[in-house]
Amino acid sequence: MKILLMALVVSMGMAAGSIYDFKVDGLTGGTINFSDFKGKKILVVNTASKCGFTHQYEGLEQLYEKYKDKLVIVGFPANNFMSQEPGSNDQIAEFCKKNYGVSFPMAKKISVKGSDTAPIYKYLIAEAAKKGIKDPIKWNFTKFLIDENGNLVTVFPSKVEPMSEELLKYLN
Incomplete structure (x- = not known):
């Protein structure tokens, strides 16, 4: 019963208890289950x-590639800023694979800001607020970055490069 209730809470966009409560649609099909x-x-x-x-x-x-034994990256295409992600899920998948060889999990396109913010991003924003990180x-x-x-x-923020020391210090 508790699992069914949690699934209902998550699907309705209400606060989840943990990142592990989320399942999202994958960019090319399937489900990305954060409990994995x-x-x-x-x-x-x-x-x-x-x-x-x-x-x-x-x-x-x-x-x-370097840290996949202890790190998972999940990309969420979003078109919230100056229409910079106008493509369909298929177009995004093709772009990522062709231009960057992306092999980490990518979710279907969602909204990360505004009235239609996806439930997982509502959760992340709420968690950031608990740490004093507003908006x-x-x-x-x-x-x-979520720990083990x-x-x-x-x-x-956007300007922090993935391979920067600022980020890598949390992985070494």
């Missing part, structure tokens, strides 16, 4: 294909 990532760090990133930070896909892929998503490629126990560690 227990024991690893998780880096959640809102992405866009036509942004000045789009080159970060390359660094995200390098980061994923954490200013642009594409904002990065939420499902707790938000910090939020990195």
Whole structure:
């Protein structure tokens, strides 16, 4: 009964108890189940294909390849900032694979800001607020780092490159 209630709460966009309560649709099908990532760090990133930070896909892929034994990256394409992710899910998948060889999990396109914010991002924003980080998503490629126990560690703004020392210090 508790599991059924939690699924209802999550599907209705209400606050979940943990990042591990979320399941999201994958960009090319299937489901990304965050409970599968227990024991690893998780880096959640809102992405866009036509942004000045789009080159970060390359660094995200390098980061994923180097640390995939202890880190999962989940990309969330979003069109919230100046229509910089106008494509369909199929177009986004093709762009990511062709241009950057993205192999880390990518979710279907969602909204990360505004009245239609996806439940997982409502959760992340609420967790950031608990740490005193208000309005954490200013642009594409904002990065939420979650520890091995499902707790938000910090939020990195767009300008922080995936392979930067600022981020890597949490992985070494």
